[in-house]
């Protein structure tokens with residue numbers, strides 16, 4: 430497939446709002462692709478050139494891209510930034526700039542999808558001191574061969590800001606339609622393999638190929654997630670549930686095979702080298718050939734420390750040994766996904782738990798199994814008294830569903846009135862804070878879009894504001910007066926007193942008394958709250974406020 434055909438398809442899909450039409454067009458294209466193009470296409474159409482499990486990253490920030498665009502179009506860097514500020518979308522701005530140039534020179538080389546993928550791999554592998562220069566060189570090469578439309582979508586891919594209205598669900602259904610296989614099987618295979626590219630190829634081979642997928646060590650799967658809920662709500666099912674402490678730490682997946690160990694964070698980053706102490710504990714505690722799921726907490730004098738302490742360790746690249754001495758880390762294991770060549774995710778939770786308890790004797794999360802509300806509530810209070818975040822209720826007969834936030838795991842914690850929101854902009858401060866950001870614009874997810882819902886200016890320490898300034902400066906895409914808009918990357922946990930209807934924000938809602946609680950660097954922007962969550966919470970509180978009849 431030519432990259433130009435891909436770009437034209439993206440352009441066409443972007444203009445369609447109907448789900449069925451999107452799926453039909455995608456399915457027709459997918460059915461026509463060669464086995465070589467199929468995996469590239471299935472990853473790129475989601476804007477993710479590399480499978481999540483691979484840990485490969487492009488590492489291209491806006492400033493690097495601007496430099497390459499300036500070079501190729503013969504403009505000054507400032508002109509490029511200015512154009513972007515006016516247009517508001519980096520892809521469209523690059524398309525404009527390239528089309529001005531188009532009369533004179535270039536695009537003599539036709540780019541194929543494979544050429545693009547090879548270049549993206551080159552970019553991701555550029556390392557060492559010269560990495561920025563090498564990345565720029567590859568981007569310049571691509572952009573000087575690209576037509577304006579190709580430049581548009583290439584930019585979106587490079588900045589990881591690719592939003593053409595094709596989500597995982599659409600792709601799943603299109604693949605199923607293209608090869609006449611069951612979409613549920615496509616979904617299952619994607620949960621296990623964590624790579625839409627590989628799954629597209631398996632689908633082409635048929636349902637047997639999809640059914641035969643296996644988990645293997647060192648190929649992490651997404652973590653199973655929890656919903657917010659109530660004890661009574663879960664007990665309505667009429668069955669005893671498993672109750673565990675909800676630890677306030679950092680999620681991890683630990684893999685061990687042939688005495689080789691690796692640890693992955695919730696975002697599937699390889700954090701092995703940052704956590705030598707925890708790796709040593711788990712290595713000693715676990716048998717060979719195993720994948721387990723858990724939460725690591727930081728402990729001092731037997732009491733859990735705030736979860737940022739653990740995250741700081743995850744990010745650490747230097748002085749790891751000193752950091753390990755200063756705070757002790759304790760892993761808590763609550764699930765097992767694979768053992769001794771067997772994939773266990775299809776077993777009911779109580780069976781997986783039996784297996785976990787059989788093969789590990791330390792670090793397994795204590796558990797209560799009960800259908801009694803008072804007993805569960807007492808357990809919940811004991812968890813809070815011990816400094817934990819609350820409890821998790823898990824349905825005994827549930828399978829392990831990677832990446833799914835379903836009804837099978839329910840979190841119960843006191844601070845229900847918090848939201849995880851994406852930081853999409855900021856306003857420069859005033860007075861002595863004029864060189865820092867003073868308030869931040871926060872957004873919820875709405876389909877593929879991010880919709881502003883609030884600003885937050887309170888709850889930050891001076892150190893946090895300084896850190897935010899340093900961290901977010903490289904993410905600025907647009908500056909308008911005192912406002913800047915970021916390439917979205919960070920998630921804040923925000924407390925508030927009420928959700929109100931409001932004409933001030935596009936989504937129609939606003940938060941009353943928003944305050945910053947903490948950074949959620951462990952969360953991807955895809956895990957932030959959605960516009961539907963806001964609506965649901967608004968309706969819930971409205972019901973509660975209604976006078977009793």
Ligand code: AMP
Pocket residue numbers: 652653654655673674675676677678679680724763794821840
């Ligand atoms: P939240 O981050 O608020 O969405 O809550 C879900 C997170 O709680 C999971 O992703 C885990 O990191 C964490 N967690 C803490 N204790 C447990 C537990 N016993 N079982 C599952 N998840 C837990």
